């Protein structure tokens with residue numbers, strides 16, 4: 001079973017994303033209550049270390065007065081994807097893990113597939129781990145054994161199927177990824193659907209420049 005797909009048709013500029021991260025990092029680290037007991041929803045409340053989603057609206061409204069629109073590389077990346085996805089700049093977010101943070105195996109809520117762009121460390125840091133999904137007769141699901149690890153490309157973005165159990169065990173580096181949620185505004189966008197669109201040449205933008213807002 002395929003858990004991810006490296007999008008070798010396109011490249012991203014890791015240095016440009018890292019420059020933007022360095023720009024917002026002081027405010028983010030000051031504001032996001034890292035190394036505290038108030039941690040991300042769904043994670044064991046006794047867990048000391050944590051990870052954060054840095055949303056566009058929070059950056060604009062609460063912390064910086066500007067958001068991901070200020071990063072020309074993120075705007076360029078947004079324009080690469082087919083307008084049928086109805087993507088907007090808010091579909092991007094940086095996801096920041098503290099040193100030592102372990103995101104235990106889970107299935108995402110609110111999205112089925114996303115695109116990952118590793119920002120720092122420059123080699124992409126620790127891999128993502130995928131686990132067996134055990135489906136019981138009563139429909140209940142359970143996380144099984146580790147089945148695959150993947151070291152992200154730092155040249156090409158990667159499409160990830162987050163309907164599979166996955167988790168990350170961070171090392172002693174800060175780990176920052178840009179994520180693009182596919183299908184937050186269009187229902188039923190799945191990993192398989194994205195693969196189909198890729199095959200049909202309906203995944204990337206073709207033709208005239210589409211003006212995203």
Ligand SMILES: [Fe+2]
Pocket residue numbers: 106107108162166
């Ligand atoms: Fe996840």
